[in-house]
Amino acid sequence: MHGGEFFSKVVCVLLLIPFIILGVIACENNGKSVVTLSIVVRSWQSGDSTPAASGSVTVTTNDTLVIDWSLDGVSDVASFTIVVFLPQPEVTFQPLFTLPSAAWAVSDIPPDVTSVNFGELPEGAEENRPPEEFDHRGTYECWIQAVDSQLNPIGMGVGTITVAEGVVPVLPDEAWNPSPADGQSGLPTNVDLDWDDAEGAESYDVYFGTIVSPPLVGNVTESFYDPGTLTSGQYYWRIDARNKFGVTEGAVWDFFV
Numbered sequence: 510m511h512g513g514e515f516f517s518k519v520v521c522v523l524l525l526i527p528f529i530i531l532g533v534i535a536c537e538n539n540g541k542s543v544v545t546l547s548i549v550v551r552s553w554q555s556g557d558s559t560p561a562a563s564g565s566v567t568v569t570t571n572d573t574l575v576i577d578w579s580l581d582g583v584s585d586v587a588s589f590t591i592v593v594f595l596p597q598p599e600v601t602f603q604p605l606f607t608l609p610s611a612a613w614a615v616s617d618i619p620p621d622v623t624s625v626n627f628g629e630l631p632e633g634a635e636e637n638r639p640p641e642e643f644d645h646r647g648t649y650e651c652w653i654q655a656v657d658s659q660l661n662p663i664g665m666g667v668g669t670i671t672v673a674e675g676v677v678p679v680l681p682d683e684a685w686n687p688s689p690a691d692g693q694s695g696l697p698t699n700v701d702l703d704w705d706d707a708e709g710a711e712s713y714d715v716y717f718g719t720i721v722s723p724p725l726v727g728n729v730t731e732s733f734y735d736p737g738t739l740t741s742g743q744y745y746w747r748i749d750a751r752n753k754f755g756v757t758e759g760a761v762w763d764f765f766v
Contacts, residue, residue, distance in 0.1 A: 565669040567671045569673045577623060583664035586657070591613070591618065612641045612649060613640040619632070643672050681757050701736070710750035714728050714756065
């Protein structure tokens with residue numbers, strides 16, 4: 510980045526210019542709460558000094574935060590800067606990227622980029638503070654600043670992010686791609702059971718036997734199980750993926766020895 514001169518401009522302008530928060534959108538996606546913080550970058554050259562209605566977004570550990578923004582009265586933008594930090598009034602006059610409470614700081618975001626996932630560095634941008642996971646409780650502020658080619662600040666938007674206490678419970682995916690394949694025949698008596706890892710699984714309950722509803726025979730931490738030497742016949746098996754939040758029951762497969 511370009512040093513203290515740029516950030517002294519940032520702080521001075523922020524003390525004088527009101528900011529605007531547009532809104533919050535929350536939706537569900539595969540069991541995780543994906544939260545979007547939408548911010549309007551308002552030009553302070555427009556003469557509009559009316560404070561906007563404030564808003565906030567709540568995230569929990571393991572959630573995904575998407576930060577997006579739009580421009581209102583701002584033109585000739587050369588790049589954007591994002592800083593996410595825990596507000597600390599006593600260090601207001603220090604450069605933003607040196608704030609000890611900063612969770613993420615990125616500069617030189619190209620002007621055609623108006624949406625980022627927290628912690629993902631946009632192409633062409635410079636990371637001034639590596640991201641921290643949102644596992645620290647509290648209320649953060651997200652500042653998005655637009656600057657011109659001379660690094661003069663020409664617009665700012667601010668959003669509030671509250672990190673809640675809870676963790677979103679997410680069950681593991683279902684075990685899949687069995688080997689032997691479902692219904693496969695002509696297998697040797699020393700066949701092993703194998704399957705592809707289920708995302709989010711910490712261990713697997715193995716059900717195996719000669720009946721359609723096979724009994725539980727063990728729990729393994731790898732996607733592999735040795736049933737021992739088998740005799741000729743039809744065998745049934747099922748793999749349930751398990752983690753600290755619960756169990757995802759798998760399909761029943763069979764094969765012939």
